[in-house]
Amino acid sequence: GAGVSQSPSNKVTEKGKDVELRCDPISGHTALYWYRQRLGQGLEFLIYFQGNSAPDKSGLPSDRFSAERTGESVSTLTIQRTQQEDSAVYLCASSLARTSGGDNEQFFGPGTRLTVL
Amino acid sequence: KQEVTQIPAALSVPEGENLVLNCSFTDSAIYNLQWFRQDPGKGLTSLLLIQSSQREQTSGRLNASLDKSSGRSTLYIAASQPGDSATYLCAATNFGNEKLTFGTGTRLTIIP
Numbered sequence: 001g002a003g004v005s006q007s008p009s010n011k012v013t014e015k016g017k018d019v020e021l022r023c024d025p026i027s028g029h030t031a032l033y034w035y036r037q038r039l040g041q042g043l044e045f046l047i048y049f050q051g052n053s054a055p056d057k058s059g060l061p062s063d064r065f066s067a068e069r070t071g072e073s074v075s076t077l078t079i080q081r082t083q084q085e086d087s088a089v090y091l092c093a094s095s096l097a098r099t100s101g102g103d104n105e106q107f108f109g110p111g112t113r114l115t116v117l
Numbered sequence: 118k119q120e121v122t123q124i125p126a127a128l129s130v131p132e133g134e135n136l137v138l139n140c141s142f143t144d145s146a147i148y149n150l151q152w153f154r155q156d157p158g159k160g161l162t163s164l165l166l167i168q169s170s171q172r173e174q175t176s177g178r179l180n181a182s183l184d185k186s187s188g189r190s191t192l193y194i195a196a197s198q199p200g201d202s203a204t205y206l207c208a209a210t211n212f213g214n215e216k217l218t219f220g221t222g223t224r225l226t227i228i229p
Contacts (some may be wrong), residue, residue, distance in 0.1 A: 003130045033216065042222070043217070056215065093217075098215060111159075
């Protein structure tokens, strides 16, 4: 079956512009995650959605960042008034709901490379 | 706060050798631990997931172990091949927290 897909694969924008990044999770996966990987740094958690529960936004670096998810499908990550330090690869992952067994393996999309000039 | 460390940052090994990649974590109350590989310019490919109740998982030439008491996981790669060259990342989730906390990775180069 299809994996996690993300669009666009590359985005170049000017400082101060808003951008939207899209993620399509694996069908049937109720959990969806956004991570960021800046050049030369490790992956950072941004936000997590699980079904209809309130999202865990604890990783969002500033109020310029927001994300939405429509039901248990598509998610968009929006960055307003982009800054050069927002340049990174933004990765989306999805998984089945967590159970007591610890088997909610996360599957990642190919990422969106964002460059802010 | 969970912290995950991977040492060394880079490793070069002749083709055909067996090798071990190391991952350490500070909070032993992990829910599960995943190993990934990342090829240049690509996303992450999940290799193995070890649940907190398990001690190891195997897939083909890969074997991952988990020792919660010592805060360590290892990824063993048997009979290495040039196609194994990539960056290997380990990541843990903890009880009460769904996010993955990643190590900074080990860049593996298999020399033909």
